[in-house]
Structures are given as C-alpha cells and as structure tokens.
Amino acid sequence: MYKILVTDGISDTGLKSLFDHPHFVVERQPTLPTVELKNIIGDYDALIVRSQTKVTEELLEAADKLRVIARAGVGVDNIDVNAATRKGIIVINAPGANTIAATEHTLAMMLSLARKIPQAHEKTVSGIWDRNSFKGVELYKKTLGVIGMGKIGVEVAKRAKSFGMNILGFDPYLTEERANKLGITKASLDIIAQESDFITVHTPLTNDTRGLINDEYLRKTKKGVRFVNCARGGIIDEKALVRAIQEGHVAGAALDVFEKEPVANPELLQNPNIIVTPHLGASTVEAQEKVAEEVSAEIIEIFEKQSIQNAVNMPQMSGETQAKLQPYLLLGDQMGQLVVQLLKGNAPAKIEINYYGDLIGEDTELLTRTLLKGILSYHLSDSVNLINVLHLLKEQGVSYNVQKNATNKGFANYMELSVSQGKDSAKVGATVLNGYGARIVKINQYRIDIKPEKHLLYVKHQDMPGMIGKVGSLLGDYQINIGTMQVGRTTIGGEAIMCLTLDKKVDANVLRALTLIDGLNEAQLLELASVDSFEAGRVKPQKVESI
Template sequence: MATKILVTDDISQAGLDILSGLEGAEVVVRTNLTPDELKEAIADADALVVRSQTRVTRDVIDSANKLKVIGRAGVGVDNIDLEAATRRGILVINAPDGNTIAAAEHTFAMMISLARHIPAAHRDLLEGNWNRKKWVGVELRGKTLAVLGMGRIGTEVAKRAKAFGMTVLGYDPFLTEERAQSLGVKRCDLDTAIREADFITVHTPLTKETHHMIDAGRIAQMKEGVRLVNCARGGIIDEMALAEALQAGRVAGAAIDVFEQEPLPIDHPLRRCPNVVLTPHLGASTVEAQENVAIQVAEEIVHVLRDDTFEHAVNLPSLSQRQKERLAPYLALAEQLGLFAAQLAQGAPSSMTVRYAGDASDPDGGYLTRTVLKGFFSFQYDGEVNYVNAFRYAEDAGLRVQEVRESRGRIYTNEIEISVATDNGTHRVTGTVLGEYGPRIVELDGYPIDTPIQGILIYTRHEDRPGMIGRIGTLLGDRDINIAGMQVGRRETGGEAVMLLSVDKSVPQDVIDEIAKHPGIRLVRAIEL
C-alpha cells in the first residue's frame, strides 16, 4: 500500500520532488481545503505538510487514522495543535533554519526604508510631486541599534548593523559576555537597551513573558525620535501604544511586518499613521527561504517515514522502547526542572551541571539532558527549542554542560539536580519523582524543601526571623493574590531560610519589586511552570 503524503499549502517544487523520491510514496497536493475537506483528506494520510495557512486542529488530528508526522515548512507551529498531536503519538517537525537570512534581510530592508522614508517618498512621487526637502531621512552610520533577542535572526541582524557602522546593543537573557564580544555587540539589560537606542528591532519569540514587552511604559523610556522595527512576532509590541506614540511624534517611525491580528484589520490605527512602513508578514517570503524550508521539512519527513534519524522534532524525542520505559517517569521532571532553573538563576548562564542519581543515572540519560535544556531555553525561546536542537542552543549561548552520574542520590535514591552558574551567581535545584505524587522539588539552593514542581510560584531567600512570612503574605493579600501552598526550608534557627509560595495567578513585577524591598529579603523570584 502506498505511503500517502498530503500537502495542503503551497511549498517549493524542490520539496515536492524530495517527497516524491521516497519509494512507495504518493504525494497528494490539495490546497485551500475547508476544515471538513481537510478531515476527509487526512483520514488515510501517513504524513501532512503545511505552511501557516492550514489549521491543524484537534478535530483534524482526530480524523487521521494512520498519521505519523506533521511537517511545518517554516519555524512557527502556532497553527498545529501540539498537545493533540503528542497525545496521538504524531511527530511534529519544523524547519527552523531555512528562513534566517530572509528574515534578517527583511529587517534591514524595513529599517532602511524607515530611515529614508522610501515608501512614502515613492507614493508622493507617483502622485506627481517632487518633494526632496519633505523626505529628508537619517543615516544608520553612527546610530545605536538595540537588538532585543540575540538568537539566529538577531545575530544576523547585528552582523549587518556592524557593517553599516552602527553601535549594536544586544539584549538576551542567554547572551554571555564572551559571545557578545565575539559579535562586536555591547551586552546590556532591556531597560538600558531601550533608553540608549536610536533604532530598536525585536527578535524574540512570542511568549507570555514577551507579550507586549514593548508597551506604553517602555516606549516612555525611549529616546524621543526613536524608530522601532518588528519582523518577529505580532504582539511583542503593543500596537495601540505604538500608534499613540507615533501620532504624538514621540516615536519617529515604525516598520512592522507582523501583527497581533492577521490580516491587519482595515480600521487598525497603524494604517492611519503616516510615519510607518507596513508589510504583510513577508519576513520569510523569498524564493530562497521558501525553497530552503521546503527542502528541510521534506528531508525530515522522508527520514521519519524511513525510520531514520530526524533532527527537528518539536514535540517528541526519538527514544527506543527500552529508553521510553526507563526514562519516562523522569522526562517531565527534567523539563520542569530546566524551566524552573532558567527562572531561578536569571542572568547570562556560563555553565550547567546536571547530576543524575539512581534510575535517572541510566547511560541513556543524555535524552534527559536534552530535556533539561529544552525546558531551560524554552523560557526565552518558547516554540523554537526541541529535544534535538537543545544542545545547539546551549552551544550558541556559550553554556558549558556537564553530566554527573551517581548510583544513589543524596536525599532520595532517584534524583535529578541542576546547578547553573550565571553572572549573578550559582543556583541549584534538586527534584525527584514520588510515585503517585509525581515530580517534586526536594532541595533548593542547598535548603531542604518538598513541593510539587508546577503552577505559579514565588521563591524567596530571606533572614529567618519572626514576621517575615506574614509581611509577604499581607502584601500579596493586599494585591488580591491568593496563596495556595507554602514550603519553608532552613538549616538553623535565626539564620537564612528559603520559601516557595504557590499562588493562584501571575504575580506582577511591581509586586516582586515590593517584596524585594522588605528588610531581610535577600532574593525573590516569580516562577511560572
């Protein structure tokens, strides 16, 4: 029986040729399907290839009787229900590298167009005018560019900015000083980058941490006459706040390729701003990029269907049955500990030591380290990091990773411990799996503690003296933040103690800042898992 590969969005012929080259494959191209037509077409498909148009919902996935893999010819998988695919054991792969250069070049095209008023001058000329004085622009040379997010695309933008004679500020929680120096970039925090920049370009994924990262408050911190560029994801910049700042003249201009709602609504206020450059999500729209992502995802699908090694899995590690059985209880623990450690440590990480004990010290535990790194880097690069490319993210960040294996743990027989060194110090978290109670934290920065590793948490390190816990509880209560649980760890009375509070909703940064001001508080973190 033929292997059916269903393609429901337009992809390059080069990718189709690779799929057709799979022995016994039948490549069926059907675009612009309705949801019902898609459910019918996918019923007997072994593989599905999409770009961004096709919505692969739970209903669609549940209609697939033999689907093994979904391939996204691009980076983002927002149009695919990952949870439903994972539940059904369907592999989801993407093509994370194919459009890097296209996105970086489009960013620069937008920046130059913005600086020199090219679209507006073009329209004006077509209308019969010759207004040379009206369209006087600014040079990029000598200006300061803030690159917010120094991943693959941000790095390529920084390289091009240096060639234009710009001073480049790089903000990224995982950017080390060594890496910044090698790129000729000045590493700085977000607020500094925003205050000092003449141009700002964003290259972060869209997560709950980066949603409206550039809001009215941050815009107010910027230089008057700043210019903003977003070719990353809609929602990183608060579009309403940006439109107001453009109309008021505080922001000299903006070049936007991605929007919170696409297509951009006809009545959107950005359409009424004369000092903007708008494009309809063209960052990856080059002949070369479309061919690259099509080839990359087609090759991956062929590997999966042949049971060969694949690289760009978004939702599942490639494990043997024996590995799955032995390591399954620890995969969730490893990923949650990694995500916890990223929020606990804060700052540019230089080294990580992962200690495995008991059953978690299996020689195949390299998969667990990939899972730890996936959780760790997902905090900043949500949606981009998978089980296979996690080590590459560590390498790009200059993070040295070491594994230590022991036959027995220090607290429980089976343990995973993560120690992360950053420019802000070293932090350590230890966890285990306790039968029906699931993954738990059992030690934190050397203090014994016992709590589920889930939900929204507040971590403090403080002086162990009467009234400390009460003052924090009162402050949270005043802000209508309910405490669901509390664990305190200490070594001696009157010394230092740690506390983990489980709360019912996200904690605003100003609340964390207020807690940090209390006498005796030495460290406070908000952590969401």
C-alpha cells in the same frame, strides 16, 4: 514506498529530492476541500502543507497511516499539534529557511523608514512632486540596537555593520566573547534604549517578551528613535508605540507583524510615520524553495534513518522506559523552569545534572532533554523542544554535564540541577515520593519539602521571630491565599528561605511590599507550567531509535 501528499502551493524545485527518491511517491492535491481531504488522508504516510490547509483533530482522526506532518515554513498555527501528538504523528517545520529573507526584509524596512520611501512613492504616483516633505536620515554612524541575537538578529547586525552603523546587541545567551567575534557591543536593554537611533527586535514571543517595548521602555529611549519589528506581533505594545510617535518622542516605526493579523487598526495604518507590510518577512522565491527543500530532506531522514532535527513535538520512548520515567518528566521540566528563574532570568553558561539512587540504572536521555528544555524554554519559548534542545544548547554556547552517582542522598531517587553564569548560580533538587508524588526538596543550599505548583513565592529573609506571620499577614491584606509554606535554614538566626504555594499570581506591588518588611531580603515569584500544558506538549509519535 511512502506516499506523500502536498496540499498547498509549494515549490516543485524545493520538493525535488522527494520527487527523485525511489522510495517516495509525491501527489499534489492543491486547494482540496476539507471533506475530500478527510476522505483520502488515510492513504498517506506524510502530509506537506503551508498555511492554507487546516490540519484539524477531525482530519487527523481519519489519518491512520500518517506519520509526519511537515509545515513548509515556521509557524504551525494551522496544525493541531496536540491532536497530532496524541495520534503519534511527528510535526516538523523549517525554522531556519527564512533567515535571509527575514534579515533582508528587516534592512529594507529600516532603509524605508530612514528615507520615507513608501510615503514619497505614494505622493509621487499621485502626481505631486514634493522633495521637501521627505527629508530622511542616514544609517551611517547611527547606533542600531538589536534585541534578540539569534540567527536573524546576527545576520541583521552583520549587514547593518556594512552601512557603518554601531551595533548594540542584547540576548540572554550573548556572551562578551561572542559579541567581540561579531564585532558588536553586548548591551543591556536599558543601554539600547538610551543610546540607539534605531531598534529592531528579533525575539520569540514569550510571556517575558510580550509587551517588551511598552510605555515604560519607550520613555527610556532616545528622542527620535525609530523601531523595526519583523519578528512577532505583540513584542511591541502597539498602543504605546502610537502614543510615543504622536507625542513626537519616537520618530517612526516599520512593522511587518502585528498583535492581530490581518491588521485593521487605523492608528497604525493611517499614521504617516508608520510603515506597514502584510507579514512578508519570509515571502521570497528563495525562502519558499528553501523551506520546501528543508522539510523534504527531513522527511527522507525520518523515514530512511529515523533521525529528526526540527520536530515541534517529541519522539516516543519505549513503553518500559515511559512507565518508569513518566513521573519524573513533568518534574524535570519544572525543575528547569525553576532553576533559570532562580538565576534571575539570566541565561546559564553551564548546566550540571546529577542523578542518584534508582535513576542511575535507567536510560535518562529523555529526562535529561526534559530538564534542559525546561531551562531553555524560559527564553526561547516554543522554539525549543525535546528534539532540538541539544542542538540549541550548542548553538547558544551553553555547556552541560550529566553525572550518575552511586552515593545515597537520602531518597530512593533524586535529581539535582545546577546552573551558573559567571559568579551567579542556582540549584534545585527534587524527588518523587511513593504515595506523595513530586517534591522539590532543595533550593540552593536550603532543604525544603514542597509540591511544585503553578504559583510559588520564594522569599529570602533573616531567621527571626515573627517573619512567617508578617509574610502571611501581608499576603492576606492583598487577598492572596496560601496553599502551603515551607521554611529552610542552615543556621539559627542566619539567612533563611520561605517557599509558599499560592492560589494566584502576585504582582510587582505585592513583591515590593514584601521587601519593605524589616529583615526580608528578597521576594521572587516563580511560575511553573501546569500539568495540563505539559501533557499537551508531550508526544507519543512513532518510536525513533536514534535522534
């Protein structure tokens, strides 16, 4: 028998499969004080929470039997995932259960924004009958730009089409074929800015999407555009949005999420052209039942079949495999990050993984997932993990192929990762050298030898005297210290590359200055996850035989 503890208000209907299962005993202890929870947590195999219970490292120290923590929702901010990972506890959530709720809230916000419904309601209930101040606009034949065509973005687009709207969709993984099937137009961010009457965002919050809608982007938009954000606070720069509304360029906005919650910014709360709700996207009876149903079903799968779908951390590999592959895991994650950046941030349509040397005799399933996760995490952030990465690849329509080759590449072990999108492609080769550690030894067609570090500068240039000195001198002028530098070329006097490790990040001004050097064709900053951040996300839960 497995004992399950439920500490927050979660739907009984959603938990029915656990209540009815002969191998599970479900106990409710709602609003339990932390001290009391710590005293009893050691008796339970699984814990189900929403947002109220704080699952801290201190609490987990007493959870000696605990194998699974289930968040009946999407966010896991109230769970110390790193502490759970170190303890060997699987953390799961319900990422798809709120799709309909978030979709419908987005449409409700859009309609409220178009017809000024909250403002009209407030004035009417105050006793003022005012029909002249609230003239709205129709959605019919308006253009809606959807930034982020994941599950929620797609569902929003489908419903907006029923209003007779023209839909422009942007997503790194949106292909022309998929857009045609959805009956929408694939568009760039700039085209969405120029042509949209309404813009709604449905992306994860990543380094690339934080502040995506900023002053510069807002200046590109059509005058009178309206914005909706029911995704993540921070995607829209709130100060820039307020400025654009005050200047009369943006007609209004409807926001369910904010940079800081609960929101207290008077510029947002008191602006008559901004509608706000307190993060209600998933707050429906049905969504709360679905999240409970989803985590209940997965708990049963984990304990009965050792199968995981929605873990936010990864299962443990065997001790023998871990010892052999551990040096390659961080390297594989970094290779994935590198190669997608070399593709200029475009989402790949095809991925090729090749293993050589000693690696061909190993079980490389975990390593393959790590390489793929490194690629997808560039666009999908922490929504991708080693459990769901293959599912997400299929969902995004990305094909991948893995080969093990007996041919010798000059190293005892060697991995090569290639990605392509249309005519564009990128390739990274790497190895682990005894006594020296991980090395990137190939970028595209160029041979190099460089240790992967957080800040790398990739430069394409003509092979001509003085180029190295010019690059070094310019970086010095900007007070940027070079750790190491490697040069690669295929022919004397032809195109060559430099790859430098830097002590700090360079900004766009430095990159622009570099490209002004005569004979220097391209300069790109490549950023890699640090060892610490990778180790924090690496899991050692109970062994899972089939995933």
